[in-house]
Amino acid sequence: MTGGTQARFRSWWLIKYPLLFATALLFLFPIVALVMSCFKTGRDLMRYGITFSTLIPQTFDFKNFTYLAEGSNGIYLDWYKNSLILTTFQTGLSLFFSSLVGYGLGVYKFAGRNFLFVLVLFVLLVPLQILILPLYTMMINLGGMDTYWGVLLPFLVSPFAIFFFRQYAIGIPKDYLDAGRVDGLNEYAIYFKITAPLMAPAFGAMAILMAQQSWNQFLWPLIVMRTTKMLTLPIGLNTLLTPYGNNYNMLISGAAMASVPIITVFFFFQKYFMSGLTTGGIKG
Amino acid sequence: MKSLNSTMRIAPYVFAAPFIVAFLCFYLYPIIITILMSFQNVVPGQTSFIGLVNYGKIVDSDFLDALRVGFIYTFLTIAILVPVPIIFAVLLNSGARRLNSVHRAMYFLPSLVSVVVAGTIFRLLFASTDKAVVNSLLKLVGIGPVDWLLGGAVPAMFLMVLLATWRWSGVNLIYFLSGLQAIPEELYEAAQMDGANPIQRFFRITLPLLKPTIIFVTTISIFGGFAMFEESYIFWQGLSPNNVGLTMVGLLFKRGFQQGDLGMASTYGLVLMVIVFTLSILQLKLFGFFRKED
Numbered sequence: 001m002t003g004g005t006q007a008r009f010r011s012w013w014l015i016k017y018p019l020l021f022a023t024a025l026l027f028l029f030p031i032v033a034l035v036m037s038c039f040k041t042g043r044d045l046m047r048y049g050i051t052f053s054t055l056i057p058q059t060f061d062f063k064n065f066t067y068l069a070e071g072s073n074g075i076y077l078d079w080y081k082n083s084l085i086l087t088t089f090q091t092g093l094s095l096f097f098s099s100l101v102g103y104g105l106g107v108y109k110f111a112g113r114n115f116l117f118v119l120v121l122f123v124l125l126v127p128l129q130i131l132i133l134p135l136y137t138m139m140i141n142l143g144g145m146d147t148y149w150g151v152l153l154p155f156l157v158s159p160f161a162i163f164f165f166r167q168y169a170i171g172i173p174k175d176y177l178d179a180g181r182v183d184g185l186n187e188y189a190i191y192f193k194i195t196a197p198l199m200a201p202a203f204g205a206m207a208i209l210m211a212q213q214s215w216n217q218f219l220w221p222l223i224v225m226r227t228t229k230m231l232t233l234p235i236g237l238n239t240l241l242t243p244y245g246n247n248y249n250m251l252i253s254g255a256a257m258a259s260v261p262i263i264t265v266f267f268f269f270q271k272y273f274m275s276g277l278t279t280g281g282i283k284g
Numbered sequence: 285m286k287s288l289n290s291t292m293r294i295a296p297y298v299f300a301a302p303f304i305v306a307f308l309c310f311y312l313y314p315i316i317i318t319i320l321m322s323f324q325n326v327v328p329g330q331t332s333f334i335g336l337v338n339y340g341k342i343v344d345s346d347f348l349d350a351l352r353v354g355f356i357y358t359f360l361t362i363a364i365l366v367p368v369p370i371i372f373a374v375l376l377n378s379g380a381r382r383l384n385s386v387h388r389a390m391y392f393l394p395s396l397v398s399v400v401v402a403g404t405i406f407r408l409l410f411a412s413t414d415k416a417v418v419n420s421l422l423k424l425v426g427i428g429p430v431d432w433l434l435g436g437a438v439p440a441m442f443l444m445v446l447l448a449t450w451r452w453s454g455v456n457l458i459y460f461l462s463g464l465q466a467i468p469e470e471l472y473e474a475a476q477m478d479g480a481n482p483i484q485r486f487f488r489i490t491l492p493l494l495k496p497t498i499i500f501v502t503t504i505s506i507f508g509g510f511a512m513f514e515e516s517y518i519f520w521q522g523l524s525p526n527n528v529g530l531t532m533v534g535l536l537f538k539r540g541f542q543q544g545d546l547g548m549a550s551t552y553g554l555v556l557m558v559i560v561f562t563l564s565i566l567q568l569k570l571f572g573f574f575r576k577e578d
Contacts, residue, residue, distance in 0.1 A: 016375055017383065023372070024390040030405045030450065031393060033417070037408065049411020052420060097302035104299025116300055123311050125503075127511040127560055129533040130553030133321070133540050134314035157306040187295035216398035218514045219533075223541070234400040241404060242521055252408075255401040262396045270389065274462070 031259075038064050038256050042248025064253035071250055078229050079236035082148075083215060084261070086232060090152055090214040095206055097157045102165025103195060107172065117166070123159040129219060136223055146226040155220070158213075161206045168202040168276075169195065204272020208265060215262045233258040321550035338551040347552070349527035350535045353441070354559075357531070358509025360445045365456050366501055372453075373460035374490060388461070392454035399451070403518030406447050407433070433519055440528035444515050452508075456501050463497030464490070499571050506563045510556060513537065532556040 033050050039057040042064075068076045105117055135154050144150025172195060180190040196203075221232045231239070237258065240251040266273075325334045372391070376384045394402065409417045414429040422428040432439045467490065475485050491498075513533035520529045522538060530538075532552060540549030 013379065016379065020372070020375060020387050024387050027391055027394055027450065027454070030402070030409065031397070033409060034401070034405045045408055048413050049416030049419075050405075050408040051415045052417060055417070097306075100299045101303040104296045108296035108299070110293075110296040113296070116303065119307055120303065123307065125507065125561060125564055126311065126315070127507065127533070127553075127556055129511050129513060129536065130318060130557055131311065131314040133536070133546055133549055133553065134317035135310065137317070137546070138314070154306075154310040157302050159303075162303060186291050188298070191299070212396055216400075218399060218517075219537075234398045237398075237400045237404070238518065241400070241407075241518065251404060255404050259397050259401055262398075263393065266392070266396050267389075274385075274388075274458070 034252065034256050034259075038253040040252070042250075042252065045252060046248045064249050065257070067249055068253055068257060072247070075228060076236070076250060076254055079231050079233045080258075082225075082230060083233040083258075086148060086151055086217075086221075087211055087214040087261075089148070090155065090217075091207060091210045093152070093156050094158045094161060094210055094214075095203060098161035098206070099165045099196065099199065099203065100191070101157065102162045102167075103169045103191060103199070105162070106166040106169025107174075107177065107195075120159050120162050120166075124163065132219060132223060135220075139224060145224055146230050147224075150224045151217075151221050151232075155217075158210060161210065164206060165199065165202055168199055172198055201272045201276035203276075204269045205276030208269050208273055211265050212262055318550045318553050321547050322554055324547045326546035326550075327544075334547070338547050341548065342551060342555060346527060346530065346535055346538075350530045350532045353527070353530055354510045354512070354532050356441060357444060357448075357512060358506060358563075360441070361448050361452075361509050362502060362505045364445065364449050365452055365505055366498060368449075369453055369456035369501075370460050370491075370494065370498075373457050373464055374486065376457070377461060377464045388454075388457065391457055394450050395452060395455045397451070399447075399514045400518055402447060402451055403515065406443065406450075407519065410443060434525055437526070437528045440519075440524065443519065444512075444529065447515050448512075459497055459501055460494065463494050467493045495571065499568065502567055502571075503564050506567060507560055510560050510563070532559070 033055060036055050036057055037045060037050055039060055039062075040054050045054070101120075105113060105120070131154075139145055139150050142150070144153060176194055176198065177190055180194045185193060216234060217232070218234050218238075222235050222238075225231050225235060228236075228239075233254075237251060237254055240247045240254070322338055323333055323335060325332050325337070376387055410419075410432040412419070412429060412431040412433070412435075414420060414423055418432075419429040422430065430439055432443050471489050471493075472485060475489055480488065510531075511533055512531050516524065516529035516531055516534055517537075522534060522542065524530060533556065536549045536552045536556070539545045539552060
């Protein structure tokens with residue numbers, strides 16, 4: 001590389017990284033503002049919004065956090081528990097089922113395979129929101145209202161994850177499967193012992209996306225969950241937003257604490273995230 | 285050996301079974317019920333077929349408002365959330381690896397936060413008082429104070445699009461990054477040898493080879509744009525002044541759950557599905573997705 005291009009290269013860095021950094025700060029700003037607001041009384045926030053004096057708290061008072069555990073008979077902890085249970089089951093089960101289907105569509109040639117794949121693509125384009133009404137009447141008939149399984153049941157298979165696992169499974173060399181067959185493994189054992197471990201990056205990438213979707217799911221639990229004790233975090237926090245909720249002390253610190261688990265999951269699986277997405281990915 | 289072959293024949297169907305069951309129970313059946321309900325007057329206890337009456341009632345002022353909000357919101361989100369993440373993906377695809385992955389994570393962070401949390405922060409940052417962060421900045425340049433939520437269609441749309449931009453930029457960035465990483469490095473090296481400058485390389489190599497990803501992101505954006513509900517619900521709880529935040533799903537929710545007219549709500553659901561399908565297919569045609577030589 002000549003001296004001239006190297007100098008140009010350096011000066012490009014001096015424009016690029018400050019630009020990227022400034023944008024990143026802008027993206028982080030609302031989250032920082034949320035964290036700082038936790039130390040403000042709910043009444044001030046309701047009256048003035050987040051002000052510049054909110055962003056630089058004079059005192060660090062943690063009473064909003066203790067209020068989370070104690071306020072309204074610990075209702076916030078109930079919501080937290082509900083969200084944790086639902087997200088764990090939904091993420092785990094939909095990863096399991098979707099990977100089975102995606103794997104099946106990716107590695108086997110069988111009658112109806114293309115038809116099933118077209119159905120997966122079709123389902124990807126159906127807005128789930130329009131299915132809400134019939135699912136609602138269905139849930140009433142099945143007795144699933146206000147229960148965990150009522151929230152879980154319709155969304156245990158994710159068409160997006162199926163699509164993703166299929167793309168990933170196509171890339172697995174057939175020799176691995178044949179080696180397993182020679183060793184006397186049946187097709188299901190091959191999945192559990194050989195291919196599932198090979199798909200670990202795909203599981204990592206999908207774990208983040210599924211957990212994020214499930215933790216933040218709004219419309220369906222809003223309809224299924226009826227009693228205050230059964231609400232999930234987003235729905236519970238939303239009730240605090242209404243004029244009648246009037247509980248901004250719990251809302252702000254509650255919103256901040258609600259974001260902790262999902263951000264933790266992200267950092268935990270992050271290294272799989274990019275590699276998983278790239279290898280499976282949305283190639284043409 | 286015979287039993288091995290028979291498991292091999294059955295196995296793919298066992299693997300596919302969860303989808304087949306879910307498709308029949310939670311997609312096909314509900315769609316059929318939706319179509320049926322659209323021809324019915326659904327009152328608890330006495331449901332009656334009323335032919336095309338619901339379809340005759342589709343176009344009213346609420347519907348036109350929802351349609352307008354849907355089109356503007358979808359257009360604006362695509363106009364921002366496709367080109368901007370592409371530029372940032374290109375910037376983050378070269379240079380210092382460590383620094384890039386830190387930036388990537390920072391852009392992605394907002395998408396992890398639930399829409400309720402995001403909406404709450406935005407409501408407080410964009411509060412109508414002149415003390416709130418955004419209005420106090422605007423005051424410095426002599427504007428405001430703006431009543432963002434209740435001050436008319438323009439600030440309302442601005443707020444919804446901004447929230448979407450904040451939440452989804454990082455996700456689209458990741459899609460485009462994974463698309464970029466599938467482009468062979470040799471192409472750029474060859475182009476550089478031929479004396480192509482970075483701008484030429486971007487338009488001649490990057491953009492054409494990124495086409496599948498652009499198609500994918502545009503498709504999910506059309507889908508997400510028209511099916512938008514939660515952002516608006518967090519801001520106005522379903523009751524926005526002059527319908528500035530009313531979306532198609534909002535209309536479905538209003539007719540179905542707030543007014544109890546499941547028949548009419550189903551009709552709107554089908555209308556939404558037709559809009560999303562038509563636009564997606566049109567867009568795919570426009571991009572030449574159905575041409576075999578691609």
